Amino acid sequence: MNQVVGIPRGMFFYKYYPLWKSFFDNLGVLTIVSDQTNKQILNDGVKHCVDESCLPVKVFMGHVLDLKDRADYLFIPRYTSISRKEYICPKFGGLPDLVRCTIKGLPPIIDTEINMRKDKDNSALAAIEVGEQLGYTLYQSVQAYQLAVNDYRLYRSRVHNYELPHRIINNSKLTTLNPKTLKILLLGHVYNVYDSCLNMNIISKIEQNGGQVITLEMFDTRQLRLLAQQLDKPMFWQYGTYALGCIYSVIQQQQVDGVIYLSSFGCGIDSFVEYMAERRIRQHTNIPFLIISLDEHSGEAGMNTRLEAFFDTLKWRCRNENNISSYGQCVYDS
Amino acid sequence: MKITFPHMGNVYMIAKCLLDEFQLDYVIPPFQSKKTLEIGTRYTPEGACLPLKITVGSLIEAAELGADTALMVGGAGPCRFGYYCRMQQEILNDIGCNMEIITLEAPNGDAWELLRRIKRVTKGMNIPKLIRVLTQITRLSIQIDEIEKICLRNRSYETVKGTTNRIYQEFRVQAFTTAGVKEFKKLIKETRSKLQKVSLNLDQKPLRIGIVGEIYGNIDPYTKMFLEQRLGEMGIYVHRYVTISDWIVEHIIKKELRLPRKKPYAAAARPYLNTMIGGHAQETVGHTVMYAEQDYDGVIQIYPLGCMPEIVAQGILPRVSVDLDIPVLTLIIDEMTGEAGYMTRVEAFIDLLQARRKITLDRSRAV
Numbered sequence: 220m221n222q223v224v225g226i227p228r229g230m231f232f233y234k235y236y237p238l239w240k241s242f243f244d245n246l247g248v249l250t251i252v253s254d255q256t257n258k259q260i261l262n263d264g265v266k267h268c269v270d271e272s273c274l275p276v277k278v279f280m281g282h283v284l285d286l287k288d289r290a291d292y293l294f295i296p297r298y299t300s301i302s303r304k305e306y307i308c309p310k311f312g313g314l315p316d317l318v319r320c321t322i323k324g325l326p327p328i329i330d331t332e333i334n335m336r337k338d339k340d341n342s343a344l345a346a347i348e349v350g351e352q353l354g355y356t357l358y359q360s361v362q363a364y365q366l367a368v369n370d371y372r373l374y375r376s377r378v379h380n381y382e383l384p385h386r387i388i389n390n391s392k393l394t395t396l397n398p399k400t401l402k403i404l405l406l407g408h409v410y411n412v413y414d415s416c417l418n419m420n421i422i423s424k425i426e427q428n429g430g431q432v433i434t435l436e437m438f439d440t441r442q443l444r445l446l447a448q449q450l451d452k453p454m455f456w457q458y459g460t461y462a463l464g465c466i467y468s469v470i471q472q473q474q475v476d477g478v479i480y481l482s483s484f485g486c487g488i489d490s491f492v493e494y495m496a497e498r499r500i501r502q503h504t505n506i507p508f509l510i511i512s513l514d515e516h517s518g519e520a521g522m523n524t525r526l527e528a529f530f531d532t533l534k535w536r537c538r539n540e541n542n543i544s545s546y547g548q549c550v551y552d553s
Numbered sequence: 554m555k556i557t558f559p560h561m562g563n564v565y566m567i568a569k570c571l572l573d574e575f576q577l578d579y580v581i582p583p584f585q586s587k588k589t590l591e592i593g594t595r596y597t598p599e600g601a602c603l604p605l606k607i608t609v610g611s612l613i614e615a616a617e618l619g620a621d622t623a624l625m626v627g628g629a630g631p632c633r634f635g636y637y638c639r640m641q642q643e644i645l646n647d648i649g650c651n652m653e654i655i656t657l658e659a660p661n662g663d664a665w666e667l668l669r670r671i672k673r674v675t676k677g678m679n680i681p682k683l684i685r686v687l688t689q690i691t692r693l694s695i696q697i698d699e700i701e702k703i704c705l706r707n708r709s710y711e712t713v714k715g716t717t718n719r720i721y722q723e724f725r726v727q728a729f730t731t732a733g734v735k736e737f738k739k740l741i742k743e744t745r746s747k748l749q750k751v752s753l754n755l756d757q758k759p760l761r762i763g764i765v766g767e768i769y770g771n772i773d774p775y776t777k778m779f780l781e782q783r784l785g786e787m788g789i790y791v792h793r794y795v796t797i798s799d800w801i802v803e804h805i806i807k808k809e810l811r812l813p814r815k816k817p818y819a820a821a822a823r824p825y826l827n828t829m830i831g832g833h834a835q836e837t838v839g840h841t842v843m844y845a846e847q848d849y850d851g852v853i854q855i856y857p858l859g860c861m862p863e864i865v866a867q868g869i870l871p872r873v874s875v876d877l878d879i880p881v882l883t884l885i886i887d888e889m890t891g892e893a894g895y896m897t898r899v900e901a902f903i904d905l906l907q908a909r910r911k912i913t914l915d916r917s918r919a920v
Contacts, residue, residue, distance in 0.1 A: 269868040271858070271885060299828065304661075306631035312830030313865030320825060320872035332828065452639045452660065455629045482600075487633050487861040490600030491640060498643060512600075 221249060222353060224329070225290025228253045229279030230311065231298060233384045233413040234436075239294065241370035242346060245363035246355055251290055253282040255389065256416035260285055265515050267321055273485045274514050275410040276310055276317070278417055283318055283325070292353070293318075293328045296345065300336035305457045308488055329353075378436050383422065385413035394423050399431040401533050404469060406435060406462055406496065407481030408489070411513060418481060419519045421511070421526070425479070428530040433475060435465055443468065459492045466496045470503045477507045477533050484514035507532055554578065556674065557620035559608035560585055562772035563697050564797060566728045566737070567690050568624070573732045574686045575675045581729065582615035585775040589614055594888045596644050603857030603887055604769040605637055607776065609644055616650050624674065626805070627658030631831035632862060659809070689734045691806065694798040696741050700724065703748045705792065708785025710753040718782055720747050757788070760851070760906050763844035764793040765837045767856040767863050770886060771795040777855050778892055780884075780899070787903060792849070794818070794840050795833065818843065825869050832862030838869055845877035850906045852879060853899070858887035880906060 224243055226236065236252075243250045254260065256278055264281025286293060295318060298311040310317070315330035329352055331345045343364055350360030378384055385391070403425050411418055412434055422432050443464025447454065454460045469475055478500060482489035493510060500508045509529045511522060556579040558568050565581050572579045583589075585607055593610030612623050628635030638656040645652050655674060659667040672678045700721075707717040724744045731740050762784060770776050771793055781791050807814045818839025819829075826838045841852050854870060856863035867883050874881045882902045884895060 269864055271867065272864045297828065299830070304629075306831065309631040309831040309834065309862045310865055312631070312828055313826060313834060313862070313869070316826045317865050317868045320869040450639075451642075452627070452636070452656070455635055456631070484600070485859050486600070487602065487859055490598055490602075490859070491633060491636055493600070494598040494640070495643070498647070 222291045223249045223251050223289070224292045224294050224353070225286035225326070226250055226252050226294050227279055227282035227286055228255065229282045229414075230275060230314065230410050232410070233388060234409045235371075236388055237374040238367050238371040242349075242363050242367035245366045246350060246353070246359060248353060250294075251286065253285040256281070256414050258416075261416065261515065269317075269321075271485065272310065273483045274417060275408070275414075275483055276314070277515065278410075278414065279314070280318065280321065283322060287322070287325060291326055293326055294349075295328050295330055296349075297330050297332040299332055299334040300457075301333065302335055302457045303339055304336060305455055305460065306336065307457055308486075379439070381433070381437055383413070383432065383434070384409070384436060385415065385422075393426065395427045397427055397429050399426065399429055401428075401430045401476040401530070401537075402433060402474065403430040404433050404465065404475045404478045405481060406465060406478060408458060408483070408486070409436070411481045411483055418513060419517060419522055421479075421481065421522070424523065424526055428526065429534075430477075430530065435461055438465055438468065446471070454492075456488050456492075458488060459495075462492050463495060463499070466499050469506065470499065473504065473506070475506065476537075477509070477529065479529070480508065480510045482510065482512050484512050507536070554622050554674075555580060555620045556622050556624060557582060557612065557615035557618075558624045559611040559615075560773070560775075561604075561608075561769060562774065562797060563701070563725070563728075564772075566697055567694050567797070567801075569728070569731075570690050570693060570734050570737055571686060574682075574689075574734060577675065580615055580618045580620045582611045582618070582620075585611060585773070590888055596648055597640075600859065601640070602633060602859050603776065604634070604773075605640060606888060607773075608637065609641055612641060612645065612652065612654075613648075613650060616645075616652050621652055622674070623652055623654045625654055625656050627656040627660075634832075686734070691798070691801055693734060693737060693741075694801050696738075698796040698798045700741060700744055700748065701796070703745065705781060705785065706790065707748055707751050707753065708782070709759040709788055709790040710755055710757065712752045712754045714786055714788075716751050717748065717785070720744060720751070721782075759788050759790040760903065760910065761790045761792065761849045762906075763840065763849045763852045764791060764855065765795070765833075765840045765844075765852055766854045766866075767833050767837075767860050768795050768800060770855045770857050771833075772797055772800075776857070776886060777884075778886070778890070778895060780853070780855070783896065784899070784903075787900075789903065792844075794843075795836060821846075825873055826866070830862055830865060832860065834862035834866040837863060837866040838873060841870060841873050841879065841881065842877065845873070845879040849879065850910060851902065852881045853902070854881060854883045856883075856885060858885050880909070 226239065240250060260281035261278060263284045264277040267284060268277040268280045283293065295315045297315050298307055300306050315328050319328060329349055331348045333342055333345045335341045346364040347357055347360045377387060405412055425432050440461065443461045446467035447460045447464040449467055450463060454463060469478065480493055480496060482493050497508055500506055507529065556572060556577055560582060569581060589610035590607055592613050593606035597606045597609050625638040627638055638654050642654045655670055657670060704717050704721050711717055727740055731737050764771060784791050803814050818836045821842040822835050822839035826835055829835050837854060844852050854867065870881045
């Protein structure tokens, strides 16, 4: 009985893959991951998805198509909520249904609901349910899940030490040796920030321009929550709470030189969070802020230009600071 | 303190009664128009959904009339609507509009805070009166929806086209000058008797279309481009489950009091969408299934661009449409929407439905 469980490399993949991978490994279940996002996957996904949905969901469809014929099961848990009293994007809740209704001839989908809105131990129950579907006993599942949680903690601590999740998971290396002098906060959903094809390699590009990337996952979540309490009404999306926590942290400690907000077109949560973030940064600091929206029509050259321009601004700021030229003189020596 | 509130279909009638009963000073923003939308679009983030743009426009128009406090409802669902109140506040602050938004909700289940906010608005606290008025206006909302239901039915059967629409428009305008629950009941009674007198031709068998989708787009006649009126004028029977009274009774009162709620749509949607994912996605799918079971000719889904739950529903509807053999048309509205383009699509859809009906009729005759 060698079942193969397919895990699509999309949506919360870069957030929870180490956890589920370890869980399945401990159970002795073979797993298979779809290829890294490429043009083929992107195009397939766009073709098979509702036009109005955001790019990450379309890419997810592409990954499902990529796995369709290779796996006995598809692992698409229904994430309703991943923290107490908070939600995530409604599209996650309907993702298994969306996949089932759009793509024909799929292997059975494991769509256990993960809802930690009322009870934070729900994820363990979900794991037990997953184990049950694959024919494992409660004891086996619990043990496997406990080990998996330990592995997941290890992974999280590596991320906290400024290792980028997609480099850990994909075993990819840094591509540039340029000195990194500028600290850049790259804010955005996990599925936008770490999918190198979807965001046109933005992390490598920042590094080539001499930026050290900091992402939301590298912050201490407890601290972010504390900082986010400054909001008049708490955000009911986990991502929103954390993102605005990051913004408040930046405002307080000024530890970054620039903020880049990566959003996908049509993302409901981004449309609000992005506005609130920009407003707060502009009001309380003078840190440059750049918004990049992604969709399937993105031209890479356009993004390169904007990134380069952004970095030029940052570098000039470092060099000239408040050195304003007097009349008739040039600030530059040469 | 001059109170106002954003428009949403006939909600203004209910809110007006409530404020009248407490003898508060208020202004109702003018009915939404192209100008409202233009003002709203100018100041809101472009990715935000249409209802936010319209409500912001509405509030700014009310501010021009002298309002300085706005009432909103809140929420903590995954839908963006729950955060409207804060977004509106920040947007209004940014453009230097001096308006405070009071959100009528219990933050984190804190009922005292809600009472405190109500107390601020009503200046003084009279809980028995509050409860009495609330029950009265809830009943009123049900009656208003009944009027709408009669209108929907009348429009498709009336012998002189446009009679119902005229009465309905009169009702909406008169509602502006009617004060208090008692007067309002009288107005509703009059309108109802007028509507019942409209001469109908019950022999014809109009096409039957169900409307599903996100609540703001469903309830607000401006947002959905007066689709129901227009369909009615074409002689089509329109039905929709999503109404204001349903929203007030099921989503606000019963939810807050933790009473069991009627959810026929949830059972209907089960094979396709098994959980509540926020917004009206489950309703949309469930109602489509219900319409198919009741042999409706077609379903039109309306939602504002970027509405997250409705996108999921839209992805699921084609499967429902194939499985249960019911045509579905999806209309997505945003600030760029051209009316003519939409009406062409709707008319084409209607032609299709008529042809379909003819084919099935011929077939049954042949058998």
